[in-house]
Amino acid sequence: MNKEIDLTRRLKDPKQKDKAFSDLLDLYQERLYWHIRKIVLTHDNANDVLQNTFIRVFKGIKNFQAKSSLHTWMYRIAYNESIRFLEKNKIKTSVPLDQSNNSYINTLKEDAYFNGNELQLKLHKIISKLSDKQQRVFQMKYFDDLSFREISEILNVSENTLKSSYYSVVKTIEEKIHEEEIII
Amino acid sequence: MEKSKKDNKITNEKSGIEFLKEENLKKDLAQEHKEFLGLDVPDDYFSKSKKNILKNLKMENEQKRTVFGLKPFIAYPIAASILLLIAITFWMQNKSIESNLKVTEVDTIETINDLSSADYFLVSSLLVDDSKMDQYIDYYILNEIIVEAELSEQQLEDIFINSLFVEDSLINSYIDNNLIENIIL
Numbered sequence: 001m002n003k004e005i006d007l008t009r010r011l012k013d014p015k016q017k018d019k020a021f022s023d024l025l026d027l028y029q030e031r032l033y034w035h036i037r038k039i040v041l042t043h044d045n046a047n048d049v050l051q052n053t054f055i056r057v058f059k060g061i062k063n064f065q066a067k068s069s070l071h072t073w074m075y076r077i078a079y080n081e082s083i084r085f086l087e088k089n090k091i092k093t094s095v096p097l098d099q100s101n102n103s104y105i106n107t108l109k110e111d112a113y114f115n116g117n118e119l120q121l122k123l124h125k126i127i128s129k130l131s132d133k134q135q136r137v138f139q140m141k142y143f144d145d146l147s148f149r150e151i152s153e154i155l156n157v158s159e160n161t162l163k164s165s166y167y168s169v170v171k172t173i174e175e176k177i178h179e180e181e182i183i184i
Numbered sequence: 185m186e187k188s189k190k191d192n193k194i195t196n197e198k199s200g201i202e203f204l205k206e207e208n209l210k211k212d213l214a215q216e217h218k219e220f221l222g223l224d225v226p227d228d229y230f231s232k233s234k235k236n237i238l239k240n241l242k243m244e245n246e247q248k249r250t251v252f253g254l255k256p257f258i259a260y261p262i263a264a265s266i267l268l269l270i271a272i273t274f275w276m277q278n279k280s281i282e283s284n285l286k287v288t289e290v291d292t293i294e295t296i297n298d299l300s301s302a303d304y305f306l307v308s309s310l311l312v313d314d315s316k317m318d319q320y321i322d323y324y325i326l327n328e329i330i331v332e333a334e335l336s337e338q339q340l341e342d343i344f345i346n347s348l349f350v351e352d353s354l355i356n357s358y359i360d361n362n363l364i365e366n367i368i369l
Contacts, residue, residue: 021241025234033230034213037223047233054237055244116222123221143216 004070011061021058028071029054031144032078038139039082041104042111049085053078068153075146076154079136104128119177126176130169137162138169 007027010020032053037046056077064073108114108124116124127135136155140146141162148166152159217223305324312320 022234022238025237029234029237030213030230033225033233034217034223037217038221043223043225050233051237051240055241058241113224113226114222115218115224120220120222143220 005066008061008064008066008070012064017061024057025054028074031071032074035075035140035144036078036082038143039079039136040085041107043113044111045085045089049078049081053081056081069150072150072153075140075144075150079154122177123173126173130172133157134165134169137166138173141166142170 007020007024010016011024013020029050033046033050036049036053037043040046040049053074057074060077064070068076105121105125105128108116108121127138130138133155137151137157140151140154141148146154148159148162151157151162155162214225309317309320
């Protein structure tokens with residue numbers, strides 16, 4: 001935490017900002033990239049959103065009031081930029097259970113940097129059937145290793161709702177991963 | 185960032201593959217995403233991405249400086265344009281003053297032309313010789329009386345003709361008003 005406070009101070013100092021921002025990239029670039037990638041699915045899209053995210057971070061750091069931690073703030077920017085990207089490009093990553101979602105899987109398969117085997121594709125199919133919020137809480141908790149409190153700040157959803165949602169999703173995935181075929 | 189205390193385990197018994205997270209192992213994010221989700225990145229992507237981000241930010245900053253700092257080859261033409269604009273504004277203002285003067289002169293001439301008969305008499309009498317002034321005055325008065333009488337007669341005729349179109353109940357007030365007007369004027 002002290003490291004983060006020190007980094008924030010340096011980022012706000014015009015003389016140290018450039019060096020501090022370089023350190024910030026070293027610390028958070030890869031984490032934010034994967035957070036974004038799981039939302040927008042393809043590498044090229046994730047690259048675009050990542051660039052925009054860090055430009056926003058750079059411009060907005062002078063107004064950052066440390067009401068949340070620095071990395072929660074950046075995750076929230078990354079999340080918002082990803083959602084904005086999806087809406088702008090009208091990419092649907094979730095549909096109701098009774099409807100098919102070829103868009104998610106097709107987008108994934110078209111990406112040159114998706115090399116998933118049958119099982120990994122199966123997992124993606126299960127995830128695509130979840131609601132947007134369920135997908136995000138599962139990805140952030142399971143893969144990004146964020147705490148429920150942090151996810152609550154990013155998604156603006158109560159912690160209790162997130163906890164019940166997350167454990168329900170894990171159970172669903174455990175059940176469905178055993179099915180012979182996932183119909184999308 | 186706090187790590188989860190629980191192990192999250194999703195198992196596919198049939199294929200024997202485990203989706204297992206061990207908190208003691210240092211997380212290699214790229215490896216984890218490749219293994220569990222089949223997501224890959226180009227080689228050396230993150231170092232190139234960092235350079236790109238820093239380059240883009242530098243370019244944005246420089247653009248801001250050039251716009252507000254104004255390099256000489258931009259500043260001089262802008263300054264010259266502003267000076268030219270000011271000069272044109274002054275020239276236009278002077279031009280409008282001159283035309284105003286001309287208008288004033290024309291107005292004066294028109295005003296002189298629009299002099300009433302009495303004023304005309306006064307002005308024209310300046311050109312008459314003193315010895316012939318009496319004759320001039322007689323001539324003018326006679327002229328004026330005759331002209332006025334003719335005009336007045338015409339107006340009276342108009343009043344009576346127009347009264348034919350006025351309702352009976354209003355006719356008295358109409359005649360009275362118009363006669364009064366006529367007399368006064």
